[in-house]
Amino acid sequence: xxxxxxxxxxxxxxxxxxEPVARELRAAGHTVLCPTLAGNRPDxxxxxxGLADAVTSLVDFVEAxxxxxxxxxxxxxxxxxxxxxxxxxLPRLARMVYVNAFVPLPGECLxxxxxxxxKGLFDAVAADNGNAVMLPFEIWRDAFINDADLxxxxxAYAKLNPHPYGTFTEPIALEHPLAALTVxxxxxxxxxDTALPASxxxxxxxxxxxxxxxxxxxxxxxxxxxxxxVALAGAIIEAGRD
Amino acid sequence: xxxxxxxxxxxxxxxxxxEPVARELRAAGHTVLCPTLAGNRPDxxxxxxGLADAVTSLVDFVEAxxxxxxxxxxxxxxxxxxxxxxxxxLPRLARMVYVNAFVPLPGECLxxxxxxxxKGLFDAVAADNGNAVMLPFEIWRDAFINDADLxxxxxAYAKLNPHPYGTFTEPIALEHPLAALTVxxxxxxxxxDTALPASxxxxxxxxxxxxxxxxxxxxxxxxxxxxxxVALAGAIIEAGRD
Amino acid sequence: xxxxxxxxxxxxxxxxxxEPVARELRAAGHTVLCPTLAGNRPDxxxxxxGLADAVTSLVDFVEAxxxxxxxxxxxxxxxxxxxxxxxxxLPRLARMVYVNAFVPLPGECLxxxxxxxxKGLFDAVAADNGNAVMLPFEIWRDAFINDADLxxxxxAYAKLNPHPYGTFTEPIALEHPLAALTVxxxxxxxxxDTALPASxxxxxxxxxxxxxxxxxxxxxxxxxxxxxxVALAGAIIEAGRD
Numbered sequence: 001x002x003x004x005x006x007x008x009x010x011x012x013x014x015x016x017x018x019e020p021v022a023r024e025l026r027a028a029g030h031t032v033l034c035p036t037l038a039g040n041r042p043d044x045x046x047x048x049x050g051l052a053d054a055v056t057s058l059v060d061f062v063e064a065x066x067x068x069x070x071x072x073x074x075x076x077x078x079x080x081x082x083x084x085x086x087x088x089x090l091p092r093l094a095r096m097v098y099v100n101a102f103v104p105l106p107g108e109c110l111x112x113x114x115x116x117x118x119k120g121l122f123d124a125v126a127a128d129n130g131n132a133v134m135l136p137f138e139i140w141r142d143a144f145i146n147d148a149d150l151x152x153x154x155x156a157y158a159k160l161n162p163h164p165y166g167t168f169t170e171p172i173a174l175e176h177p178l179a180a181l182t183v184x185x186x187x188x189x190x191x192x193d194t195a196l197p198a199s200x201x202x203x204x205x206x207x208x209x210x211x212x213x214x215x216x217x218x219x220x221x222x223x224x225x226x227x228x229x230v231a232l233a234g235a236i237i238e239a240g241r242d
Numbered sequence: 243x244x245x246x247x248x249x250x251x252x253x254x255x256x257x258x259x260x261e262p263v264a265r266e267l268r269a270a271g272h273t274v275l276c277p278t279l280a281g282n283r284p285d286x287x288x289x290x291x292g293l294a295d296a297v298t299s300l301v302d303f304v305e306a307x308x309x310x311x312x313x314x315x316x317x318x319x320x321x322x323x324x325x326x327x328x329x330x331x332l333p334r335l336a337r338m339v340y341v342n343a344f345v346p347l348p349g350e351c352l353x354x355x356x357x358x359x360x361k362g363l364f365d366a367v368a369a370d371n372g373n374a375v376m377l378p379f380e381i382w383r384d385a386f387i388n389d390a391d392l393x394x395x396x397x398a399y400a401k402l403n404p405h406p407y408g409t410f411t412e413p414i415a416l417e418h419p420l421a422a423l424t425v426x427x428x429x430x431x432x433x434x435d436t437a438l439p440a441s442x443x444x445x446x447x448x449x450x451x452x453x454x455x456x457x458x459x460x461x462x463x464x465x466x467x468x469x470x471x472v473a474l475a476g477a478i479i480e481a482g483r484d
Numbered sequence: 485x486x487x488x489x490x491x492x493x494x495x496x497x498x499x500x501x502x503e504p505v506a507r508e509l510r511a512a513g514h515t516v517l518c519p520t521l522a523g524n525r526p527d528x529x530x531x532x533x534g535l536a537d538a539v540t541s542l543v544d545f546v547e548a549x550x551x552x553x554x555x556x557x558x559x560x561x562x563x564x565x566x567x568x569x570x571x572x573x574l575p576r577l578a579r580m581v582y583v584n585a586f587v588p589l590p591g592e593c594l595x596x597x598x599x600x601x602x603k604g605l606f607d608a609v610a611a612d613n614g615n616a617v618m619l620p621f622e623i624w625r626d627a628f629i630n631d632a633d634l635x636x637x638x639x640a641y642a643k644l645n646p647h648p649y650g651t652f653t654e655p656i657a658l659e660h661p662l663a664a665l666t667v668x669x670x671x672x673x674x675x676x677d678t679a680l681p682a683s684x685x686x687x688x689x690x691x692x693x694x695x696x697x698x699x700x701x702x703x704x705x706x707x708x709x710x711x712x713x714v715a716l717a718g719a720i721i722e723a724g725r726d
Contacts, residue, residue, distance in 0.1 A: 146699055198688030212380065212384055215388055
């Protein structure tokens with residue numbers, strides 16, 4: 001069964017970092033696209049771009065490509081973006097897949113869903129960097145890519161780009177909770193993910209906001225895209241198939 | 243070591259669906275029986291059968307076969323049935339094994355242990371079907387057999403039979419909590435099981451009711467009997483051995 | 485990269501029981517030492533030895549060997565001991581690794597961190613045995629080494645030694661919480677560990693006391709040193725590397 005996947009990256013990433021997983025999915029016969037959202041492109045004005053801009057850039061991409069029966073896969077912050085795009089893309093959607101991704105309630109922004117110490121850190125970094133945020137390497141290495149060796153942790157970190165903080169602070173425009181969305185939904189949980197602390201976890205805290213959903217697990221950390229691309233591709237297929 | 247296992251199926255199932263796992267256990271040298279409980283046989287009157295009837299059918303089976311040193315394995319609803327049978331079969335028991343199974347407190351019925359939205363759904367379905375309940379396919383596919391592909395999900399669903407709702411609503415007759423039962427106990431948890439939500443989980447919510455117990459994990463969903471028979475058989479041996 | 489590991493055993497154990505894992509680490513090119521703490525040596529006076537004695541014996545060992553850039557790995561009760569030694573050994577430390585280990589707050593003793601039923605059991609056993617405690621075999625078999633077969637469970641149990649209860653009741657001397665320690669920290673969680681109940685778990689209850697930490701998982705029970713030495717050695721490397 002040849003399905004169509006659109007993989008939506010997280011904060012600090014672009015579509016290029018998802019290519020190792022995309023290649024595995026293509027090798028299994030699927031069509032896979034990895035757009036880079038507004039705000040993470042080289043020349044984007046990080047001081048001004050907000051969540052609605054990123055959502056619109058995804059909607060525009062899917063419509064411009066005229067994609068049908070799309071499996072829309074969002075990672076981390078990408079969960080905010082696919083959530084915002086879902087209602088506008090509904091006739092084109094086959095399934096929504098959240099990969100350790102945020103599932104907002106109507107009116108929430110990303111900062112409402114993360115631990116207070118992240119918000120404090122981001123506020124300070126953004127104030128000093130023209131409203132763009134970066135992740136300190138020590139947090140990246142031990143809490144985001146804990147399953148990598150130091151060399152891979154450094155190489156992956158070098159690929160990240162400053163992220164427009166407006167996409168974390170702007171509330172999402174949602175008419176209804178995601179649970180009410182009339183399309184199949186899956187939550188894929190990488191079991192070593194500690195980007196969110198265990199006291200405010202991805203699953204089940206955020207997955208249960210989907211209502212009826214299919215639960216899939218994968219080895220690896222929050223950055224399994226770098227550390228476990230083959231396993232993650234297999235898990236995305238288990239999450240994305242009918 | 244050749245042990246004797248009695249595998250007790252869950253709601254909507256019969257012993258026949260446990261045969262792929264039973265075959266693996268037999269290949270490892272064990273004696274395995276898979277009775278079908280009263281209420282799930284073709285000609286049983288689903289409008290009248292309750293939990294005590296199912297329990298008695300299991301006790302009668304073990305006594306008629308004159309089994310000794312039995313490893314009594316209950317899956318899901320089968321946990322209610324082995325719990326009810328344990329005191330009556332105690333001299334014949336070597337160990338109790340709960341496989342993502344209900345562990346009732348004295349006086350509880352199955353409906354007391356499931357989320358309210360399941361009870362609401364079951365009430366409505368039973369009222370329309372002569373007190374027999376079925377599981378909607380969309381719940382089966384995404385929450386019960388989430389690790390199958392669509393073809394296996396459909397083929398397994400076709401084997402299910404209407405379940406007598408009286409076995410969910412009749413309180414169990416237990417003199418003492420299971421924790422007081424003087425026989426070894428194990429809880430086997432299939433880690434992808436989302437038949438119960440994470441907020442009201444199988445483990446540790448129900449496993450800890452056993453007092454001292456041996457914890458074993460297995461890959462797969464609530465329906466690992468269909469999706470992971472080899473792994474599940476191996477885990478049953480780890481759970482059931484001395 | 486050849487690193488230096490010091491593996492610190494848990495209660496009832498000596499360094500000898502960690503040798504199968506140490507051998508794997510050495511085969512990967514690392515230097516590994518497995519001292520036996522004061523209190524668990526054959527001629528130690530179990531009636532008198534307390535936590536400070538065990539801590540000092542570890543500090544003395546590392547200093548006598550003049551070890552540098554040490555990866556200090558503590559298992560279970562060994563977490564109390566490495567926690568107490570950390571500040572005194574700080575210039576010699578590269579990283580702290582807790583393997584299903586206790587992470588005390590300043591002023592806590594081990595008994596403050598375990599379930600009340602363990603404390604009650606230990607109090608009674610120690611009172612009858614000159615302030616030394618042993619673990620009843622039935623608890624060892626089902627809650628500590630649940631992934632072993634009976635033969636291995638018995639053979640491993642035969643290697644245990646009576647443990648000085650003063651190391652469980654003496655509060656730790658810590659000036660600052662471990663979270664304030666300026667060295668990398670990892671928590672390694674064996675996923676079948678039920679030595680602590682799920683309601684008072686190792687992770688995240690104790691791991692989060694480390695502040696920023698690297699999370700690593702391993703197959704196996706609390707006694708993976710016996711049941712999964714190869715996997716545990718691999719996980720220790722993932723936890724201990726830079």
